[in-house]
Amino acid sequence: MDTPPAPAAWTSPPSPAAADAVLLGFVRALRASGVEASAERGYAFLRAVAVLRPGVRADVHAAGRATLCGGPDDLERYERVFAAYFGTAEGPAGRPAPRTAPPPRPRLRVRDVRAGGRSPGERDPLGPPTATLASSTEVLRQRDVAALDDAERAQLHRLLAAFALRGETRRSARRRPARRGDVDPRRTVRELLRRGGEPARLRRHARVDRPRRVVLLVDVSGSMAPYADALLRFAHAAVRGGRTEVFTIGTRLTRVTRELSHRDPDLAMAAVAAAVPDWRGGTRLGELLREFLNRWGQRGMARGAVVVLLSDGWERDDPRLLGAQMRRLHALAHRVVWANPRKGRPGYAPTAAGMAAALPSVDEFVAGHSLAALERLAAVVRGARTGAVAGVER
Known part of the structure; x- marks a missing residue:
């Protein structure tokens, strides 16, 4: 059978800088999913791809698994993010790709693979160049969600399904055995008694780090x-990560944590749609925040938690009520984060009465209009500091 002609993108490969930008975008998406893809691992990933074949899907996949995954727990997230970011092995319209050879094992030597210059016995590469596969995803990361078409929204949903949201860690009162730390007197004495009073190695323990609870008000x-x-799909991924509570706010306050616990995002969205009675209604932020604090927050849900409000700040009632309730929330929570989709627009200023009343009690004020903005929000929830309040850098 004749070999099909190579795609046009193969004859003019992207520049190394453009290809590296796409690969680093994949690293950022992987980090947002909860994989500890540090800067060192990202650099090792770029070097591994350069040693293999940067334009071949199987080699990029193998290089990422070898350098970006720290353990077995990261592999599932890696596969989900890779499929969402680089696409599946099918064509753009869902057509099956041509039959290809199995993914080759990584080899620590350079292979010169040129379009149109393969030997007669060599199979076709496994897919188009990396930049061609993922350039649309990298552009999508910066696009405003409100301006996406149906196909782009479907791709966004696949990327959001791979997200993970965990609060920054805190030292708990519980302790566990450790090689370093304070001496554990009980375990040390038990070891001495077991040895009949003979000298034994000191037993030690250390405090356990636990993630703080995250509360999302959407x-x-x-x-x-x-x-x-x-x-809400971002919140669904957060609930799957654990220790996250989600409420919707409009004209009513509705707890939707249970509805978002479905593994399938579409089933979760359907359950939320059935449970929330006030879609596309008005906004009573101050009154509903007071209801949340009186019913849930004061009892402990907000105490020491990272509370995130995802809203544009439009308030139908008296904004002074919202300001007073935000002060109560700030006194209870560890940190208060406000994500406003309008903040991502050029020339935005927090002139809405509700937004202006709430900002004095906000620790971090971030955008929430795009996938990249939600990635930054996830980093802020994990403990990163942006130093931005009211759109002004500190």
Whole structure:
């Protein structure tokens, strides 16, 4: 059978800088999914891809598994993010790709693979160049969610399904055995008694680090309609990560943590749609925040937690009520983060009365209009500091 002609993208490969930008975008997406893809691992990934074949899907996949995954727990997330970011092995319209050879094992030598210059016995490479596969995803990361078409929204949903959201860690009162740390007197004495009083090695223990609880308050009012679905899918990924509570706010306060616990994102969205009675209604932020604090927050849900409000700050009632409740929330929570999709627009200023009243009690004020903005929000929840409040860098 004749070999099909190579795609046009093969004859003019992207520049190394452009290819590296795409690969680093994949590393950022992987980090947002919860994999500890550090800067050192990212650099090792770039070097491994350069040693193998940068334009071949199987080699990029193998290089990432070898350098970006720290253990077996990272492999599942890696596969999900890789499929969402680089696409599947099928064609763009769902057509099956041509039959190819099995993915080759990584080899620590350079192979010169040129389009149109393969030997007669050599199989076709496994897919188009990396930059061609993922350039659309890298562009999508910066696009405003409200401006996406149906195909781009489907791709966004696949990327959001791979997200992970965990609060920054804190030292708990519990201790566990450790090689270093304070002496554990009980275990040390038991070891001495077991040896009949003979000298024994000191037993030690250390405090356990636990992630803080994360509470998400998602605005589903009419002004947030273009962003509500993406934000709730972001919340769905957060709930799957554990220790996360989600409420919707509009004209009513609705707890949707149980509905978002479905593994399938579409089933979770359907359950939320059935449970929330106030889609695309008005906004009563102050009143609903007071209801949340009186019913849930004061009892301990918000105490010491990272509380994230995802809203544009439009308030139908008196903004002074919102300001007072934000001060209560700030006194209870470890940190208060506000993600506003409008903040990502050029020339934005927090002139809405509700937003202006709430900002004095906000620790971090970030955008929430795109996939890249949600990745930054996830980093802020994990403990990163942006130093931005009211759109002004500190």
